[in-house]
Each structure stands twice: as structure tokens, then as C-alpha cells.
Amino acid sequence: MSSTPLSTSKYSVILPTYNERRNLPVIIYLLCSMFQQQSLNYEIIIVDDNSPDGTQDVAKQLARVYGEDHIVLRPRAGKLGLGTAYVHGLDSCTGEFIIIMDADFSHHPKFIPQMIEMQKHENLDIVQGTRYSGAHTGAGVYGWNLKRKLVSRGANLLSSFVLGPRTTDVTGSFRLYRRPVIEKLIREVTSKGYVFQMEILVRARASGCTIGEVPITFCDRVFGESKLGGDEIVGYAKGVWNLFISI
Numbered sequence: 381m382s383s384t385p386l387s388t389s390k391y392s393v394i395l396p397t398y399n400e401r402r403n404l405p406v407i408i409y410l411l412c413s414m415f416q417q418q419s420l421n422y423e424i425i426i427v428d429d430n431s432p433d434g435t436q437d438v439a440k441q442l443a444r445v446y447g448e449d450h451i452v453l454r455p456r457a458g459k460l461g462l463g464t465a466y467v468h469g470l471d472s473c474t475g476e477f478i479i480i481m482d483a484d485f486s487h488h489p490k491f492i493p494q495m496i497e498m499q500k501h502e503n504l505d506i507v508q509g510t511r512y513s514g515a516h517t518g519a520g521v522y523g524w525n526l527k528r529k530l531v532s533r534g535a536n537l538l539s540s541f542v543l544g545p546r547t548t549d550v551t552g553s554f555r556l557y558r559r560p561v562i563e564k565l566i567r568e569v570t571s572k573g574y575v576f577q578m579e580i581l582v583r584a585r586a587s588g589c590t591i592g593e594v595p596i597t598f599c600d601r602v603f604g605e606s607k608l609g610g611d612e613i614v615g616y617a618k619g620v621w622n623l624f625i626s627i
């Protein structure tokens with residue numbers, strides 16, 4: 381246990397899950413251990429879209445182990461998309477700060493203290509984990525094939541070129557927000573799927589939010605499969621266009 385807590389604020393993690401039964405126990409263990417070691421006040425909101433693999437049963441067991449004040453299950457009836465999962469989870473958050481991340485260990489909780497530290501030190505609205513800056517720290521993507529790397533780089537280049545958000549990783553979804561900031565931005569966002577991350581960051585820049593970046597390593601999942609399909613890629617391109625004509 382550290383003697384001086386990093387912060388006295390409460391942190392709410394929104395963890396969207398779809399078929400993450402095998403990943404959930406470990407990510408929850410890593411999150412809870414990190415928050416306890418840092419003496420931070422926290423809750424984890426699991427937004428599960430009725431996963432057929434029984435993710436919700438595992439979530440309920442974890443709530444019994446770690447306490448229902450720390451693990452909150454907010455299920456939905458079916459697979460309704462990643463963007464709307466955050467909107468749904470946000471309604472149940474009680475912390476002053478919101479952390480969004482993936483449940484498949486691609487986003488390691490060890491980076492969260494750095495994100496909190498940077499937010500406090502620079503009094504920022506948003507801190508995002510970036511895979512595309514700070515390569516000397518080991519930041520980057522590990523485990524993706526060339527096609528997936530090109531899709532990710534292409535998506536970032538497209539939005540940088542068209543929308544100029546001036547951050548290095550607009551599609552990444554490991555972020556810390558001040559709660560009022562994400563609550564305001566989320567009301568403006570129209571995307572439902574993976575494109576949500578890019579839209580919210582572009583809108584954040586347009587409305588003058590202060591944004592910091594912490595380099596992160598993104599390792600591809602070990603268990604299960606990515607839910608990113610061709611329709612999400614088409615949806616992304618449409619999202620860039622819609623923002624271009626509306627902002």
C-alpha cells in the first residue's frame with residue numbers, strides 16, 4: 381500500500397464486454413489490485429451485451445468477490461455496439477473521473493496511475509493512452525497482423541488529414557476523462573460503433589478541451605476474437621465524412 385494516495389477522487393472504469401468470459405477475471409483482478417495499491421477510490425461498471433459465452437455469470441461472481449460497490453454489472457439485451465455501451469455505462473458512474481478501456485488486456489491497468497498523475501499535474505480534461513507516440517518507451521502495437529496495423533494507421537491518418545484532431549491516436553480507446561467533460565461530449569456524439577472514439581476526440585478538440593497523452597503498449601488479446609468487422613471500417617469512413625461536413 382502506498383502511504384500517500386495518488387488522488388482522493390473517485391474513478392469509474394467503464395468496461396464494455398462481449399464474449400469476454402475468459403478475460404474478465406484477470407482484468408478485474410489487475411484493476412482492483414492496482415486501485416488498492418494506489419489507495420484509490422474506484423468502481424468498475426461492466427456493460428455486457430448479453431454475451432452468449434456467459435460473461436455475465438462471471439461478472440456476478442466477481443461482484444461477490446470484490447464487492448458490489450466496486451463491481452457493478454449493467455447489462456443490455458443484445459449486441460448494440462461499443463459506442464453506445466459507453467453511453468449506457470456512463471449513466472451508472474458515480475466517480476469524478478471516467479476511465480474507458482477494453483476488457484481483453486490490450487489495455488493494461490499499469491498505465492492508469494500515469495494517466496491519473498498526468499491529469500492531476502496538468503489539470504487536463506482528457507488523458508489518452510497512445511500507441512503512436514513515445515516509441516522509445518516501448519509504446520506501440522504488439523500481436524496484430526499487417527492488415528490490422530494498416531487499418532489502424534489508415535484510420536488515424538484519415539482522420540488526422542481530414543479533421544486534424546492534433547493527437548496521435550484518435551481510434552484508441554484507453555482514456556481518462558473528467559466526468560462533466562465526457563457527459564457533455566457524449567450528448568453530441570452520433571456514432572454507435574468503434575468510430576465513437578474518433579468522434580468524441582475530434583469534438584473534444586473542437587470545444588477546446590485540454591488533452592494529454594501517455595504512451596501505452598497495446599497487446600492483442602490472447603482469448604477470444606476481435607469484434608471489429610468490415611462494417612465497422614465502412615462506418616468509420618462515414619463517421620469521418622459526417623464530422624467533416626458538420627464541424
Ligand SMILES: Nc1nc2c(ncn2[C@@H]2O[C@H](COP(=O)(O)OP(=O)(O)O[C@H]3O[C@H](CO)[C@@H](O)[C@H](O)[C@@H]3O)[C@@H](O)[C@H]2O)c(=O)[nH]1
Pocket residue numbers: 395396397398399400427428429459460461462465481482483484486532551552553554574577601605606607608
Ligand atoms: N458491450 C459491448 N462490448 C463490446 C462490443 N464490441 C466490442 N466490445 C468490447 O469492447 C472491447 C474492445 O473490443 P475488441 O473486439 O477487442 O476490439 P479490438 O479489435 O481489439 O479494437 C481495439 O482497437 C481499436 C482501434 O485500433 C479500438 O477502436 C477499439 O476500441 C479497441 O481498443 C472488448 O472489451 C470487447 O468485449 C459491443 O458491441 N458491446
Ligand SMILES: [Mg+2]
Pocket residue numbers: 482484486601606
Ligand atoms: Mg481487443
